[in-house]
Amino acid sequence: MTSNTDAVRRPRLPGHRPVARLSAAIAQPILTRVVRRIAERHPSLFARLGPHQKTDFIIDPIELPFALHLRPDPDALIFRAVPRDLAPVAGAAIRGRFMLLLELVDSEEDGDAAFFSRDLEVTGDTEAVVRLRNALDDVDGSIAEETADMFGAPGRAILARLRRSYPAN
Amino acid sequence: MAVTNMTKLTLGPIAYHWSADRRRDFYARIADEAPVDEVYLGEVICSKRAPFQEADLPTIIERLERAGKRVVLSSLAEVMLTRERKATADMAAMDSHEIEINNAAGLYARGKRPHRIGLFMNAYNEATIKWMADQGATHVVLPTELPAPAIAVATRVARDLGLDVEVQVFGRASLAVSARCYHARAHGRTKDNCQFVCEDDADGMPLTTSDDQPILRVNGIQTQSESYVDLLPEATRLVGDGVTHLRLMPQAVDMVAVAQVFRRTLDGDHELSEAEAELRRICGDTPFSNGFFYGEAGYRRIANVNRV
Amino acid sequence: MSLAELICPAGTPAALRTAVDAGADAVYCGFQDATNARNFPGLNFTPDELAESVTYAHAKGAKVLLALNTYPPAGRVDLWRQAADTGARFGVDAFIVADMGVADYIARTHPGVRLHLSVQAAASSPEAIRYYCENFGVKRVVLPRILTIPEIRQIRKEIPCEIETFIFGNHGLMVEGRCSLTNYLTGQSTNLDGVCSPASDVEYVRHDDGSMSSQLAGFTIDCFGPDEKAGYPTICKGRYTAPHRQEGYYAFEEPISLNLSRLLPELIEAGVHAFKIEGRQRSKSYVRNVVKAFRAAVDDIRAGREANIADLVALTEGQKQTQGAFETKKWR
Numbered sequence: 001m002t003s004n005t006d007a008v009r010r011p012r013l014p015g016h017r018p019v020a021r022l023s024a025a026i027a028q029p030i031l032t033r034v035v036r037r038i039a040e041r042h043p044s045l046f047a048r049l050g051p052h053q054k055t056d057f058i059i060d061p062i063e064l065p066f067a068l069h070l071r072p073d074p075d076a077l078i079f080r081a082v083p084r085d086l087a088p089v090a091g092a093a094i095r096g097r098f099m100l101l102l103e104l105v106d107s108e109e110d111g112d113a114a115f116f117s118r119d120l121e122v123t124g125d126t127e128a129v130v131r132l133r134n135a136l137d138d139v140d141g142s143i144a145e146e147t148a149d150m151f152g153a154p155g156r157a158i159l160a161r162l163r164r165s166y167p168a169n
Numbered sequence: 170m171a172v173t174n175m176t177k178l179t180l181g182p183i184a185y186h187w188s189a190d191r192r193r194d195f196y197a198r199i200a201d202e203a204p205v206d207e208v209y210l211g212e213v214i215c216s217k218r219a220p221f222q223e224a225d226l227p228t229i230i231e232r233l234e235r236a237g238k239r240v241v242l243s244s245l246a247e248v249m250l251t252r253e254r255k256a257t258a259d260m261a262a263m264d265s266h267e268i269e270i271n272n273a274a275g276l277y278a279r280g281k282r283p284h285r286i287g288l289f290m291n292a293y294n295e296a297t298i299k300w301m302a303d304q305g306a307t308h309v310v311l312p313t314e315l316p317a318p319a320i321a322v323a324t325r326v327a328r329d330l331g332l333d334v335e336v337q338v339f340g341r342a343s344l345a346v347s348a349r350c351y352h353a354r355a356h357g358r359t360k361d362n363c364q365f366v367c368e369d370d371a372d373g374m375p376l377t378t379s380d381d382q383p384i385l386r387v388n389g390i391q392t393q394s395e396s397y398v399d400l401l402p403e404a405t406r407l408v409g410d411g412v413t414h415l416r417l418m419p420q421a422v423d424m425v426a427v428a429q430v431f432r433r434t435l436d437g438d439h440e441l442s443e444a445e446a447e448l449r450r451i452c453g454d455t456p457f458s459n460g461f462f463y464g465e466a467g468y469r470r471i472a473n474v475n476r477v
Numbered sequence: 478m479s480l481a482e483l484i485c486p487a488g489t490p491a492a493l494r495t496a497v498d499a500g501a502d503a504v505y506c507g508f509q510d511a512t513n514a515r516n517f518p519g520l521n522f523t524p525d526e527l528a529e530s531v532t533y534a535h536a537k538g539a540k541v542l543l544a545l546n547t548y549p550p551a552g553r554v555d556l557w558r559q560a561a562d563t564g565a566r567f568g569v570d571a572f573i574v575a576d577m578g579v580a581d582y583i584a585r586t587h588p589g590v591r592l593h594l595s596v597q598a599a600a601s602s603p604e605a606i607r608y609y610c611e612n613f614g615v616k617r618v619v620l621p622r623i624l625t626i627p628e629i630r631q632i633r634k635e636i637p638c639e640i641e642t643f644i645f646g647n648h649g650l651m652v653e654g655r656c657s658l659t660n661y662l663t664g665q666s667t668n669l670d671g672v673c674s675p676a677s678d679v680e681y682v683r684h685d686d687g688s689m690s691s692q693l694a695g696f697t698i699d700c701f702g703p704d705e706k707a708g709y710p711t712i713c714k715g716r717y718t719a720p721h722r723q724e725g726y727y728a729f730e731e732p733i734s735l736n737l738s739r740l741l742p743e744l745i746e747a748g749v750h751a752f753k754i755e756g757r758q759r760s761k762s763y764v765r766n767v768v769k770a771f772r773a774a775v776d777d778i779r780a781g782r783e784a785n786i787a788d789l790v791a792l793t794e795g796q797k798q799t800q801g802a803f804e805t806k807k808w809r
Contacts, residue, residue, distance in 0.1 A: 137489055
């Protein structure tokens, strides 16, 4: 299902497809490290996912050249960057601005409010999304900062720059 | 069939704001022709409607009793305003007739004197029913959304405690009540200046989804199912579980004919398939449902696997 | 002046800690099963999590109230009794109950633990409230969101227990504990299963013109234009047509939040003991912001200062808010 958000706001630069593949490839090793670390530190997260540990989620930051594929299976964790045209058939998809998605992960932003205001779009299995949201919401502290910390000072600097470049609305 | 012969058919209180004339005619026919054993009277939904009925009530009671029906008076489901509190207290003080209580305010006023527990009292389980029996309840109407296994357990316990047990087997299910009047709202009015616009909808005001699916009925502060609950095919099972009273809710159809279909089926004078076809003819296009009984979505119609 | 305790929601242990740290006087929560009215996927507490959470809250001087506010269907009463036993063992400060059988069990088995009467019991008159106080020793009633402030003031004079009112959050329209709308469409019951418009039956369908339908079990509850605010598909907030309303209208209520921040002083003056914030299903972010704002406002009012109401109003910014029945009975 294509989204309105998708069609209207996403920039379509010439040659976007090779760019998407390249950037996805560069992001991949970082993503793998990140998700393994988060999973190790927050095992209770998986219990809240219940039957949706095997669900394929597509997390789609509308302004990035690629989407993220998450399957939160503790035995075979997948978190990878995929060009949109190569994304698997997802059980559920979550679409929005990158910074909003980051804030949702960190509970800086309220998912219901973002959904009501149409900034966040949910398609597919609604229960899967609700479970993922509740699982992430039970994590204390900031996953974004934990991630940044993994890469030391440069990581924290990138996060800070990212946040500055996305002033609140 | 000896067991089902003992089963009583009841006529629940009219949920709608039928005119005084319509009510008089309705109960006159019920008295003369309907094979129901007990009739519940009284305004349960909206306290503003009650004054329209009070004048005729003694005549209607007398008429029904003369025809051999037992009359039970039902109390308001929602009690908040002074007039509602007073109406509830007045009814709880009554000794002339059995009363059916639909709000905890009524239980408070009634104390340990005998009473029936109405549809709105949430008597969902054996612990609550035991509590209610200890406080003087003699009869319990189980909530319409209770599924069959829970009905069986609740009924067994209630019967052991000496209570009669009643289940709604026909008519729209009450799905919700509110402080707000949705009939008034639909006409751009408030509850206080409603001008009794609910009188226009003798079988509830239909609500339809934006893609034309009929879904609910509005009756003043009450929201009802679009479908009529029909547990005719399940009646034998209910009776087998020990249910003593089967309730028919008055709808804007030929209720005498509805009662006759149920009575004949209970008495074994009617093949079920024939009876169902007859009920279908009486009720026109209104869908039938029994989903609650099977633990499924209430609007659904589940085929009775026991049917031969 | 009443104590004006702030009663805050927690759907997860992290949310509970957030609420306590933000200044909650008490936090209410429930187990991961049908024993409470927010039995939502991925939400709520395991027994171990509850034990840890009670320790955390108590160490910071906050109370934990355990919601056992659904109605057991016959044959399943033991689940509610075991939940009460578990809660009592961990030292919760009160049980929030609706069912008479559950109330009776707790009153007899755990007489040392306070009983609060849930809004799900729908006790909206002094007589109904007294019934629960006198029979089960109920210490506090959570009032239905259908009363005006003068009505609350009057009730306060006629009952022997404390009053808790909702001040913020989802605005339920139907008399709570008397609603089977969800069960009618989905087969899951609000009263028996603790479920309201379950996510498993919810689907959002996007149309080519940019509009979006929200569906529950295949029934279209609402359809939002491309620039319209969306809502969760609860049946009582859907748009339908009626014979003389062919254009489609909110037959029960618009998607709207309750926000009584402007009425706090009046509620305190009316004798309301505790203010309840709805939203166990909402995020930590919601809990943090709402609790902080109301904490500051209540502290200001209690100290005789002018409360900064603007912050509270901003919490529902962009969404519609209402004072519901509390301000005027014209709402009815």
